[in-house]
Amino acid sequence: MINAVRSELLKMRTMPGVWVCFGLAFPLTVLIMWAIFAGAGGEAGHTYSYVQTLNDRRVLLGAGYFSITFLAPITGVICITSEYRQKTITNTLVFTPIRSRVLGAKIVVTAYWAILMALLTLVITMTVGVFWDVQLGGSVSSVLGQAGAVVPGLIGASILLALFGLGFGVLVKNQVAGILITIGTVFVLENILVALARGVLHYNLNWLPSDAAGALAGAVSKGGFGGGGHNGGGPYSSLLHWWQGGLVMLAWGLVPLIIGYFTTFRRDVT
Amino acid sequence: MPAVTTAESPTRGLPVEFKDLSKHFGTVKAVDNLAFTVEPGRVTGFLGPNGSGKTTTLRMLLGLVRPSSGEATVGGQRYRDIPNPSGKVGAVLEATSFHPSRRARTHLRMVARAGGHDEARADVVLELVGLPGDAKRKVGGFSMGMRQRLELASALIGDPDVLILDEPSNGLDPQGIAWLRDFMRYLAGEGRTVLVSSHLLSEMAQTIDNAVIISHGRLMAQGSLESITAGYTQQSMQARTPEADRLCDVLNGAGMKFRRLGHDLVGIDGVKPEVVGPLLASNQIVLYELLNQGADLESIFLELTSGLGFGETGKPS
Numbered sequence: 001m002i003n004a005v006r007s008e009l010l011k012m013r014t015m016p017g018v019w020v021c022f023g024l025a026f027p028l029t030v031l032i033m034w035a036i037f038a039g040a041g042g043e044a045g046h047t048y049s050y051v052q053t054l055n056d057r058r059v060l061l062g063a064g065y066f067s068i069t070f071l072a073p074i075t076g077v078i079c080i081t082s083e084y085r086q087k088t089i090t091n092t093l094v095f096t097p098i099r100s101r102v103l104g105a106k107i108v109v110t111a112y113w114a115i116l117m118a119l120l121t122l123v124i125t126m127t128v129g130v131f132w133d134v135q136l137g138g139s140v141s142s143v144l145g146q147a148g149a150v151v152p153g154l155i156g157a158s159i160l161l162a163l164f165g166l167g168f169g170v171l172v173k174n175q176v177a178g179i180l181i182t183i184g185t186v187f188v189l190e191n192i193l194v195a196l197a198r199g200v201l202h203y204n205l206n207w208l209p210s211d212a213a214g215a216l217a218g219a220v221s222k223g224g225f226g227g228g229g230h231n232g233g234g235p236y237s238s239l240l241h242w243w244q245g246g247l248v249m250l251a252w253g254l255v256p257l258i259i260g261y262f263t264t265f266r267r268d269v270t
Numbered sequence: 271m272p273a274v275t276t277a278e279s280p281t282r283g284l285p286v287e288f289k290d291l292s293k294h295f296g297t298v299k300a301v302d303n304l305a306f307t308v309e310p311g312r313v314t315g316f317l318g319p320n321g322s323g324k325t326t327t328l329r330m331l332l333g334l335v336r337p338s339s340g341e342a343t344v345g346g347q348r349y350r351d352i353p354n355p356s357g358k359v360g361a362v363l364e365a366t367s368f369h370p371s372r373r374a375r376t377h378l379r380m381v382a383r384a385g386g387h388d389e390a391r392a393d394v395v396l397e398l399v400g401l402p403g404d405a406k407r408k409v410g411g412f413s414m415g416m417r418q419r420l421e422l423a424s425a426l427i428g429d430p431d432v433l434i435l436d437e438p439s440n441g442l443d444p445q446g447i448a449w450l451r452d453f454m455r456y457l458a459g460e461g462r463t464v465l466v467s468s469h470l471l472s473e474m475a476q477t478i479d480n481a482v483i484i485s486h487g488r489l490m491a492q493g494s495l496e497s498i499t500a501g502y503t504q505q506s507m508q509a510r511t512p513e514a515d516r517l518c519d520v521l522n523g524a525g526m527k528f529r530r531l532g533h534d535l536v537g538i539d540g541v542k543p544e545v546v547g548p549l550l551a552s553n554q555i556v557l558y559e560l561l562n563q564g565a566d567l568e569s570i571f572l573e574l575t576s577g578l579g580f581g582e583t584g585k586p587s
Contacts, residue, residue, distance in 0.1 A: 003383060003384055003385065003386040004384060006383040006384075007380050007381070007383040007384035010376070010379060010380045010383060011369075011380055014369070014371070014372050014373075014376050014380075015369065015371075016371050082369065086367075086368065086369045086370070087364065087366050087367050088367055088368065088369055090334065090363050090364060090367045091363075091367045091368075091381060091424065092384070093332075093333070093334055094332055094334070094355075094356070094361050094363070095355075095356050095381050095384035095385050096384055097332070097333040097349055097350040097355060098350060268329070268334065268335040268336060269329065269334040269335065270325075270326070270329065270334075270335060
């Protein structure tokens with residue numbers, strides 16, 4: 001297992017798609033921070049200001065969450081689907097013929113890269129964000145003081161979102177389809193289903209992937225961060241507790257992973 | 271041929287056994303009760319036409335395809351049950367199994383890690399396959415021949431006792447094919463077991479010691495090359511003539527078996543030159559060349575795999 005993990009670590013490190021995801025995380029996180037500063041000082045966002053409320057400080061520190069929401073699943077998808085896209089799965093299974101071991105190594109490595117991605121966004125917010133905040137009149141300690149409340153949820157959500165992507169990647173094998181399904185679920189299908197559930201069934205559909213991940217990340221920061229507009233938006237918009245969100249998100253990752261393992265991943269490689 | 275770093279005794283190879291191996295894809299029988307043993311210290315050719323089940327058989331050996339029945343073992347163990355299998359068995363399956371943006375050395379370090387081998391072996395095997403100067407190049411820029419060599423390097427990373435090669439000469443130029451032939455002989459000379467599948471018979475005839483011939487997933491012949499060819503007394507000749515069409519008519523009229531090999535080349539099977547010569551002379555057919563080949567691997571292969579027996583008359587194509 002350790003050999004497989006070491007090999008997968010090198011494999012991921014030498015995969016351009018992973019670095020593209022990491023490269024995108026920087027501008028996206030900066031963009032979110034810009035939006036936070038733009039909205040911090042005035043009702044309509046006409047004035048740039050340092051972050052003033054406790055919630056805004058946590059939102060600033062966790063500004064990378066938005067990029068993680070779709071870049072972490074893509075990283076998970078790439079981890080497995082590139083094997084089929086580049087036909088390297090044959091070599092992988094020749095060197096590690098026990099397939100559960102290969103999948104186990106991929107879970108470990110996906111989680112590892114998800115942690116790195118979360119840490120990267122935190123480095124960006126803790127350096128660029130704090131510097132920017134200080135330039136606008138804020139203080140270093142006011143933002144960094146919230147790290148303990150933001151970091152665990154952000155890392156946990158990143159890991160589970162990446163496993164969610166890995167699960168769908170194992171299930172569908174096709175890279176483009178895997179990315180489209182994962183991102184489409186998080187950003188399109190989920191919004192449609194949530195809106196339909198609210199409008200037609202008057203049901204709070206808060207156990208879909210991004211809301212579940214948001215609950216895990218957002219609850220740590222006492223609401224707001226990660227929860228977006230759902231928090232405090234009425235009786236049908238509250239998020240799950242953080243631990244419920246974590247469990248639901250874990251299921252979103254594990255269920256397709258297990259189904260994929262027993263269907264597509266164990267199939268003959270011809 | 272560069273020196274191998276870990277020279278061991280000539281008896282280092284392991285036998286590879288296929289025991290009543292079958293594979294069905296739906297209603298299609300890809301491999302049908304295949305049973306044979308590959309001996310160490312010899313190059314064994316695994317021969318059969320396209321679609322005869324060679325690749326499926328090798329993939330079953332390596333655990334990539336699950337057999338419908340039977341089993342394949344290396345040294346008595348299933349591949350997946352061998353601890354650290356790449357240290358026992360090296361496999362060259364397809365020359366496209368690389369990420370194009372990965373460098374050759376990185377690819378080899380990666381497989382070395384997966385197999386639990388020393389990453390320094392990457393440079394050793396690159397040297398061994400003649401790619402030491404391309405270690406830092408991305409595989410995407412490699413020619414097919416270079417990819418084949420890199421795939422061979424991957425297979426050798428664990429210094430295995432058994433080498434499985436599936437159509438390794440695909441995409442190689444004549445120099446590359448000659449190099450591969452010498453390389454396989456060199457590895458077998460060290461006592462390793464070498465099993466190589468191919469449909470390039472003339473090339474295989476110069477390389478292999480033993481042959482296993484399959485058709486439609488079934489074993490047709492096996493043994494040493496000498497024993498297989500000795501079992502066939504049929505003669506095979508090639509006639510080069512500017513009157514190939516008329517020659518075919520004459521052979522057809524005489525009830526002889528023949529194959530049209532080119533616009534001026536006809537293969538004549540199952541008769542001696544003493545019979546063919548007078549026939550051509552009496553019909554005043556101009557000959558540039560009449561070559562007596564005896565019973566060659568190609569004619570045996572064609573008889574065994576085409577379903578067209580020597581007793582039947584071929585038609586000019």
